[in-house]
């Protein structure tokens with residue numbers, strides 16, 4: 001039986017447009033296009049909606065609801081080199097975290113081995129699934145040194161680590177954007193490439209000016225996905241009644257410490273449906289609408305925080321672009337593919353300082369309408385919370401498991417760490433706690449190939 | 450200006466400061482592999498954080514970064530400066546749309562038009578939803594091209610008919626109507642053709658073909674519109690000859 005189904009190599013794209021277009025069938029669905037959520041409304045220990053900025057109108061509004069579902073995607077932009085789009089700033093994670101909901105397993109960050117240097121554009125796994133080779137500068141299929149039984153079809157974490165090791169051993173190519181390896185599709189031939197992986201060819205031609213039918217594709221590992229996220233159960237429920245999370249922003253724990261390719265979109269479909277039904281059921285059962293008072297208060301608070309506070313800060317030395325890049329480079333260097341204690345300790349300290357420095361970030365754009373400098377500042381604020389949760393969760397897990405690879409603790413340690421990390425927000429560094437892993441049918445065993 | 454620099458002339462419009470749109474020039478470092486979006490981001494991050502534009506994926510898939518580059522509607526993330534750079538790169542908001550701020554335009558009109566062509570599968574009877582609707586590769590091939598539309602609006606910016614009659618349903622919405630009409634699972638062809646056979650439908654198109662020239666995804670909306678004209682005519686004739694029959 002096949003593990004999943006495909007729409008060529010544009011699965012997510014087709015799901016997205018089908019869902020969007022089909023949503024037009026239902027009059028009762030009101031979209032708020034280009035509204036940017038800045039906080040959750042919490043009333044009497046339950047989530048009662050969101051406060052959002054209407055970007056086009058330049059106003060802040062409270063949107064009340066009996067049930068709220070976060071589906072804001074991942075947080076790849078906390079890293080410098082990522083396959084993720086510019087909007088993947090972990091907003092939903094930070095929103096829930098600030099409302100007291102824990103973030104689960106945030107140290108579990110997936111790095112994808114085949115991204116185009118410079119842009120981070122992803123070359124899908126399908127390129128290797130169809131038979132592509134990974135080669136070093138000597139033309140050698142170097143995976144025979146690391147994983148001879150699986151070669152290029154090994155899991156993403158092992159392939160990414162092998163690339164870093166090849167780079168350290170001086171067997172990588174060197175280009176304008178640093179070291180890279182070669183992805184070789186030439187032996188597949190034009191027909192197979194055009195039929196099975198057309199988007200690969202399109203992207204490589206467009207963004208590298210190379211034709212993979214005749215040339216090697218330069219690739220290097222980059223942040224791609226986060227297994228962790230807002231802690232939920234199988235119905236998308238969080239610890240805050242009325243608040244649900246689903247998709248990459250959530251952590252239902254089906255991905256454990258290491259997501260398999262294509263499971264994210266299946267997860268969106270399967271748990272999206274489960275979560276939607278659970279939230280609708282919850283809303284139906286709840287007799288009364290939230291009281292307006294909490295929403296009015298939350299709105300006032302956000303107007304003061306965002307418009308009077310953040311937007312009022314004059315531009316000075318500390319800029320959003322400057323601080324963002326510093327955070328991204330730090331995460332890349334110290335909380336990346338390989339991790340160890342001193343680097344993690346350093347990252348936790350530096351991020352704490354950046355959290356303080358953030359208060360001095362000023363803005364040049366003082367408009368309320370479509371102020372993308374303001375949204376960038378608010379996103380950086382979210383990202384700093386998320387980065388802190390990742391770094392502290394990684395520092396506290398003193399073992400290696402799945403995507404979390406500690407050079408100082410290379411072994412998996414089930415006796416001490418067969419458990420989920422929970423990060424809770426405090427006024428200082430995150431508080432780290434653990435909960436047991438629910439083991440049902442499949443007993444954990446050592447990963448062997 | 451150093452030899453390794455390039456000048457970006459960007460149209461600015463700030464609703465809260467009033468006035469008419471003006472051009473502002475920025476001199477930025479040139480790289481041979483830079484796209485227009487890289488230039489805009491360089492300006493935003495290093496020179497002028499007030500410059501406002503949409504973008505997200507930087508890989509031609511989200512459809513948000515369109516602008517008129519040297520007078521041509523383009524995805525700024527897919528347009529190399531080296532290919533358009535003639536002394537200076539001029540970047541303006543997409544033509545034919547109301548400007549919200551700088552390069553950000555208002556697309557709501559398109560979303561209404563898209564909704565008007567019933568952009569989803571219509572069936573009288575959905576049958577057993579736990580079962581798959583099987584489609585063969587050739588069934589998908591029938592609508593694959595139209596389904597690749599990323600809603601980037603370059604075709605509307607290039608369309609002179611839309612420019613002069615804003616009611617015109619336009620290229621992308623028509624292409625997406627055809628996408629569903631060609632889907633073997635769909636039974637809504639009749640209603641869509643009726644919609645496209647109106648005053649604001651496909652007959653407005655004078656087959657200029659610019660939409661297909663600028664489309665970054667080879668959707669070929671111009672051909673889609675021609676096909677729809679043919680299908681609408683067939684429907685009309687069939688209804689005259691065989692009242693009560695429906696289009697497939």
Ligand SMILES: Cc1cc2nc3c(=O)[nH]c(=O)nc-3n(C[C@H](O)[C@H](O)[C@H](O)COP(=O)(O)OP(=O)(O)OC[C@H]3O[C@@H](n4cnc5c(N)ncnc54)[C@H](O)[C@@H]3O)c2cc1C
Pocket residue numbers: 011012035036037038071072073074083084085087088091092122124224225246247248249261262263264265266268
């Ligand atoms: C290049 C690439 C290729 C991939 N390929 C595959 C694949 O082949 N198979 C697979 O299974 N997975 C793949 N993944 C992973 C998968 O695409 C993502 O995990 C998935 O799309 C996440 O979906 P989502 O609905 O959770 O979030 P997203 O699709 O990221 O959507 C989040 C939405 O929330 C909105 N949002 C965010 N913050 C706010 C806010 N503050 N206010 C209002 N709105 C907000 C965003 O604008 C966005 O519309 C890929 C990922 C990338 C980057």
Ligand code: SF4
Pocket residue numbers: 597598599600601602603604605620621624660663664665666667668669670
């Ligand atoms: S038809 Fe082409 S140009 Fe028009 S919106 Fe779709 S992708 Fe863009």
Ligand code: FES
Pocket residue numbers: 504505506507508509510511512513514515524525526527
């Ligand atoms: S940024 Fe997404 S299409 Fe250009």
